[in-house]
Amino acid sequence: MAEKVRIADIHKYEGQEVTIRGWLYNMRSSGKLRFLLVRDGSETIQCVVFKKDVSEATFADTDQLTQESSIVLTGVVSADERSPLGYEIQVKTLQIVQLADEYPISKKEHGVDFLMDHRHLWLRSSKQHAILRIRHEIIRAAQEYFNKEDFILVDSPVFTPNAAEGTTTLFETDYFGSKAYLTQSGQLYAEAGAMAFGKVYCYGPTFRAEKSKTRRHLTEFWMIEPEAAFFDLDDDMQLAEEFVSHIVQSVLKNRQPELQTLERDTSKLECIKPPFPKIHYEEAVDILKKNHIEFRHGDDFGGTDETVISEQFDQPVIVHHYPAAIKAFYMKRDPQEPQYALAMDMLAPEGYGEIIGGSQREDDYETLLQRIREHNLPEDAFAWYLDLRKYGSVPHSGFGLGIERTVAWIAGIQHIRETIPFPRTLQRLNP
């Protein structure tokens, strides 16, 4: 009985008979020869069927095979220079598990909309494999970093009774007769966690009902949000830069083949090491002025503005001290210059935009209550949040990192919709 092996491990079995289980990626035939390209999720390998080496029934079976038919085959592993993997399998027996119907995704070009309609099948192709493996590595490395730094995972709820920030449109749902909203951030709950555990993070999906139609937007995206007690804005920025460089270096270390598949210029990633450049909002505005960009002082930066600012640097750049007027109610103001919030955004290089938004939080009860009133937010819904300022309030800070934008940047993908298995956008809820 041949050992069942993953194709990724095939190099350990040269000269031995093995069984692999997978799907037919492609087949080429040449008279009495059949070349089956078989993938099993871990890798793809060419399997050679010689008519004289197999039974007549087995050889006849290969003629029926269609793209993506599921098969189990047994054969001997042999080294071969002509194979991209370095090995191929000389087939002895072949079992068809299921003969696939005509497969909609051919090896030629397809449009994005067609591929997205078949996203459940598109995930099988090599480019999507590479992207999602990099996504996996980014999430793994992010959790590894927080674990190493003694942050505790304290997840936030998805159903919430109120908006974290009054401005953004929320998805409304019926919650047994009353209204509930899908969360747009786990931050407020992470703050409660930080007061309980000191250092925490949450990781989960977040939802924005904004009608944004750009390559940087999804209606459902994943965010990882650390929050730490006794952290000021400087501590927060230092955490952010060390966290992001750990993620980039982990991808470089563990996902080289995937980066090559995507033809990513890794020299742009190798230089990502702390410290990152940190500039005041006013310095960022000066950069826009020098580049003759029309910009109204006091506004937030648009997509083009972000690109121009980030192009001045090889590394991600952190912009801090935004005008308080354009920032969320919970952000603490700078005591020296109260017109500025102790806020910071991290902009990814190469025009990939904002990947982190964070701040030091307002920790004074009266000030926070006043902000809630100024923003016309329901006081009773925030009673528990205000409690955090009544029972041992301390300076604290945190940030949120958008997973999909980070994947797009590190993997070098133009459009964010390919960085998540099943994207949800303004126009797409299926599959």
Add this chain to the structure above:
RNA sequence: UCCGGCGUAGCUCAAUCGGCAGAGCGGGUGGCUGUUAACCACUAGGUUGUAGGUUCGAGUCCUACCGCCGGAGCCA
């Protein structure tokens, strides 16, 4: 919501000035003992997004609608 673009075979596209709707891939049949998006021959496959209009004649021009894509605003 606003601005711009595109809808032709299962898929990706072509069709000159308004004049017989085509190719490649995929499917089917046959051939080939080392193929690398294999190749060769033959073959099936169409309400040109929908509705109306102009014209001897519309894939092509006009109007409306529908769908999708890109960008702006807003944000991670």
